[in-house]
Amino acid sequence: MSSGIGRRRRAAQMGTSNVSYHERRQQIFEAAGHVFKKQGFRGTSLSDIADFMNTDRANLYYYVGSKVELLDGVVSDPVRANLERAREIRDSDLGTKEKLRTLMVELMESYERHYPFLYVYIQENLSQMQGRDATWARSMRDINREYERIVVQTVEDGMKEGVFRSNAPASVIAYGIFGLLAWTSRWFDPKNAPASAQAVGVAYADLVLDGLVVRN
Known part of the structure; x- marks a missing residue:
C-alpha cells in the first residue's frame, strides 16, 4: 500500500497541471515549518503536522514521504x-x-x-x-x-x-x-x-x- 501511495505521490509531483495538488503541498510545507519551529525537527512527527492541519497522517503521505522531504522542500x-x-x-x-x-x-x-x-x-x-x-x-x-x-x-x-x-x-x-x-x-x-x-x-x-x- 505504501509503495502505491509513493507512486501516486511521485506522479502527482511530476504533473504541472494539478494546481490544487501543488497548492495543498505548499500548505503542508508551511504548516510543517510552524510545527518544526515550535517543537523542533526531531521532536515533530508527521502525525503532529497532520494534527496541526486537522487531517490524518495517511492523507499527508499522498503529498510528502517523510519529514526530511518537508525540510528539504523548504x-x-x-x-x-x-x-x-x-x-x-x-x-x-x-x-x-x-x-x-x-x-x-x-x-x-x-x-x-x-x-x-x-x-x-x-x-x-x-x-x-x-x-x-x-x-x-x-x-x-x-x-x-x-x-x-x-x-x-x-x-x-x-x-x-x-x-x-x-x-x-x-x-x-x-x-x-x-x-x-x-x-x-x-x-x-x-x-x-x-x-x-x-x-x-x-x-x-x-x-x-x-x-x-x-x-x-
Missing part, C-alpha cells in the same frame, strides 16, 4: 541561493568591510524572507540524520562549510589588508558573527519583531565592524 533552495550570493559578494569589487557588512545584512534578510524554515534548519544537528536522510544532510553540511569558509576568508582578507584587527583568529570572529545572527532564531518573528530584518542586520553589522575595523 530549505534546500534558499540555502543554495545564500551560498551563490555569498560567492558573488566574495568575487565582487566591494571593499572587505562592505563585503562583510553585505554578507551579514543579506543573511538576516534571508532569515526573514524564508521564515521560519531557515531558523528550523540552523537549529538542527544534521549529523544525527541516518540512512537516506544522511545523504541529504551531508550535502547541506558541504554548503554550510563553504559558506563559513567565505566569511572566514573575508575576515582573514581584512586582517591581511590591515582593515580588521588581528587580535583573534579569523575563524573565531566569523563564528561569533554566525552565532550573533543565528541567535535571532530565539526572538525574531517578522510579524511582531521590534525591527525589520534589514534593520537588525545593519545594526549587528555596525556593532561587529565598530569593534573589528582598525582606527587610524
